[in-house]
Amino acid sequence: MTAPTFPRGRAALPDATTQDGTYPRPQLVRARWTDLSGPWDFAWDDSLERTPSEVEFHHRIEVPFPPESPASGLGDTGFHPCVWYRRTITPADLEGAGFAVGDDARLLLHFGAVDHDCEVWLNGALVATHSGGQTPFSADVTAHLTGEGDELVVRAVDLPSDVSILRGKQDWRQEPHTIWYHRTTGIWQPVWLEAVPATSIAHVAWRSDLVSATVDAEIELRGRVDPGAELTVALRHAGELLAQSSVRTLGESIVTVRLVIPRQLNGQAYEELLWSPDRPTLLSATVSITGDGASADEVASYVGLRSVGTAPDALLLNDRPVPFRAVLAQNYWPETHNAATAEMLRREVELILELGFTAARVHQKAEDPRFLFWADRLGLMIWGETASAYAFDRRSMTELVTEWSAIVRRDSSHPSIVTWVPLNESWGVQHISHDPRQQAFSRSIADLTRALDGTRPVISNDGWEHTRSDIVTIHDYECDPSVLAERYGSRESLQRMLDGFGPAGRRMTAGVDDPRRPAHDDSLPVMLTEFGGVSLATGTEGDWGYATAADPDGFESHVTDILGVVGRMRTLAGYCYTQLTDTGQETNGLLYADRTPKFPIERIRAAVQGRTAPVSPEA
Numbered sequence: 001m002t003a004p005t006f007p008r009g010r011a012a013l014p015d016a017t018t019q020d021g022t023y024p025r026p027q028l029v030r031a032r033w034t035d036l037s038g039p040w041d042f043a044w045d046d047s048l049e050r051t052p053s054e055v056e057f058h059h060r061i062e063v064p065f066p067p068e069s070p071a072s073g074l075g076d077t078g079f080h081p082c083v084w085y086r087r088t089i090t091p092a093d094l095e096g097a098g099f100a101v102g103d104d105a106r107l108l109l110h111f112g113a114v115d116h117d118c119e120v121w122l123n124g125a126l127v128a129t130h131s132g133g134q135t136p137f138s139a140d141v142t143a144h145l146t147g148e149g150d151e152l153v154v155r156a157v158d159l160p161s162d163v164s165i166l167r168g169k170q171d172w173r174q175e176p177h178t179i180w181y182h183r184t185t186g187i188w189q190p191v192w193l194e195a196v197p198a199t200s201i202a203h204v205a206w207r208s209d210l211v212s213a214t215v216d217a218e219i220e221l222r223g224r225v226d227p228g229a230e231l232t233v234a235l236r237h238a239g240e241l242l243a244q245s246s247v248r249t250l251g252e253s254i255v256t257v258r259l260v261i262p263r264q265l266n267g268q269a270y271e272e273l274l275w276s277p278d279r280p281t282l283l284s285a286t287v288s289i290t291g292d293g294a295s296a297d298e299v300a301s302y303v304g305l306r307s308v309g310t311a312p313d314a315l316l317l318n319d320r321p322v323p324f325r326a327v328l329a330q331n332y333w334p335e336t337h338n339a340a341t342a343e344m345l346r347r348e349v350e351l352i353l354e355l356g357f358t359a360a361r362v363h364q365k366a367e368d369p370r371f372l373f374w375a376d377r378l379g380l381m382i383w384g385e386t387a388s389a390y391a392f393d394r395r396s397m398t399e400l401v402t403e404w405s406a407i408v409r410r411d412s413s414h415p416s417i418v419t420w421v422p423l424n425e426s427w428g429v430q431h432i433s434h435d436p437r438q439q440a441f442s443r444s445i446a447d448l449t450r451a452l453d454g455t456r457p458v459i460s461n462d463g464w465e466h467t468r469s470d471i472v473t474i475h476d477y478e479c480d481p482s483v484l485a486e487r488y489g490s491r492e493s494l495q496r497m498l499d500g501f502g503p504a505g506r507r508m509t510a511g512v513d514d515p516r517r518p519a520h521d522d523s524l525p526v527m528l529t530e531f532g533g534v535s536l537a538t539g540t541e542g543d544w545g546y547a548t549a550a551d552p553d554g555f556e557s558h559v560t561d562i563l564g565v566v567g568r569m570r571t572l573a574g575y576c577y578t579q580l581t582d583t584g585q586e587t588n589g590l591l592y593a594d595r596t597p598k599f600p601i602e603r604i605r606a607a608v609q610g611r612t613a614p615v616s617p618e619a
Contacts (some may be wrong), residue, residue, distance in 0.1 A: 025110070028204055036089075044059075044076075046080060047082075048081060061074055085186065094193070106200070107145060114130065119155045120139060132402065166388060167388070168364035184337055199221060204220075214258055232289075277322065282303070285302055325574065325608055326358070326360055327357045327578075328580065330583045345368055355608055359576070365387055369414075375416035380416055419458065422446065422460070423442055429465075432461065433510050471527055481561040485565050528574075531576075533578045534588055545586065563577060563610070567610040577608075
């Protein structure tokens with residue numbers, strides 16, 4: 001490797017564990033970058049036929065908020081299948097990213113997420129294409145820069161009627177109904193620039209093993225990698241160097257560096273550095289590649305040491321039962337819809353913890369990595385999920401496999417994620433109870449997830465019709481506490497449900513020949529992962545919930561009773577209450593849509609945490 005020129009104006013790396021949460025990719029941080037959020041030119045193209053030179057940009061939009069949202073400055077929720085964006089990359093943008101034309105460095109253009117199919121041009125040259133509304137992509141735009149004001153154009157296509165793509169909670173109708181909301185089109189996560197050397201670090205995946213006290217860093221490299229290039233990884237905590245290791249490459253683009261943390265070999269003290277909700281310890285990491293004595297690239301990252309497993313009656317974190325009190329979060333805001341600012345993402349995590357929950361299920365959405373950073377840092381466990389398609393066909397299967405694989409790659413190093421959920425309530429596999437093809441797909445996507453990341457439990461189909469799940473999950477919107485107590489108060493009544501039909505009239509198991517069918521495997525924990533859904537009546541037409549309370553006192557009483565009964569069930573390894581906030585016409589949140597509580601936070605927290613003795617399994 002020849003001695004490279006590092007991006008100019010190199011600054012000291014930040015500590016990734018104490019970053020402010022604004023960097024769009026919190027586990028691979030560089031010292032300099034330029035945020036391209038803000039006003040862009042904008043146009044709709046309902047004809048789907050224009051080329052970049054034919055588009056007339058008559059509007060302005062605030063990126064990264066989708067055009068359907070008020071925060072975008074447009075707030076147009078109509079059917080617009082194609083949108084266009086335009087922005088000038090200025091010399092000041094390049095300088096902020098540490099780049100100047102003529103340097104040996106490369107300029108990378110990053111997109112956090114664009115819904116759904118995207119093309120990107122710089123100065124008329126096509127520099128990137130991408131499909132998938134939840135996953136990031138990048139382009140090396142160096143060859144097309146002039147440095148004197150470069151025109152960046154983005155086209156996004158998202159057909160409202162397309163039910164083979166991963167739509168999640170985005171409504172296919174003109175106006176939202178029941179549990180679906182306004183669509184999200186185009187850019188909805190950050191766009192940014194950063195300069196990197198010709199040989200650079202593209203991705204780092206972390207995996208730890210508590211028994212051997214080892215941490216593996218799988219490092220993907222971009223650009224030419226000459227034999228003899230040296231990769232060095234160091235781990236620190238509170239200023240103490242815990243471990244450092246170096247590996248020389250043979251020219252390969254993916255290299256694994258293993259570190260042993262000596263102090264973790266002390267069995268009486270190893271828990272001091274472990275990540276848990278009670279003590280969310282993060283280890284600072286630096287990863288660098290060098291050659292010929294010159295630094296080629298260096299990034300900051302972080303690691304959480306922890307293991308996840310299951311017992312018949314518990315989720316295990318670091319081999320210990322952990323209270324799993326989760327809330328279903330749509331992470332949808334009235335002003336910004338699916339998008340959010342860095343401050344909003346942090347506040348969402350803080351609110352969930354203030355309410356007494358230990359976990360969150362971000363529903364039908366792979367959330368912005370900055371949300372996961374705050375979950376890592378503040379100690380909130382996360383149910384890792386994706387948006388679903390509605391159809392079952394070759395394209396929907398390919399879409400899910402491709403996008404889900406990219407989500408797992410992006411998020412697998414976050415210690416806060418404790419399980420993976422590729423399918424929910426048979427969305428996209430509606431006939432799984434009797435269709436062998438849909439059963440095979442459910443099993444295969446669960447097994448693919450285990451192959452991509454074998455460190456977490458996988459739920460093949462959250463709610464019912466499980467094929468090959470590591471946790472049996474049930475969705476039950478019965479709002480009579482006495483009925484819930486009868487259903488979940490004894491192992492016998494619960495087993496009858498698992499052997500047959502669940503509360504929604506769906507079989508709990510799909511495929512009677514499945515060797516992991518819950519009826520034949522009582523070693524699997526059972527969780528109630530959707531329940532509650534109590535709405536507080538507002539008098540507004542269209543407000544919706546699974547049950548309705550007429551006034552605030554009735555709402556508090558009903559919610560408290562349901563949480564109390566479910567929280568005391570020893571037959572359950574955990575629960576997820578529906579839901580955190582009112583969202584659109586769904587008025588069944590513990591909080592209003594503006595995040596103010598429907599009854600005092602301290603009383604919500606008391607209801608969530610519970611104060612009474614557990615109900616006996618034989619009660």
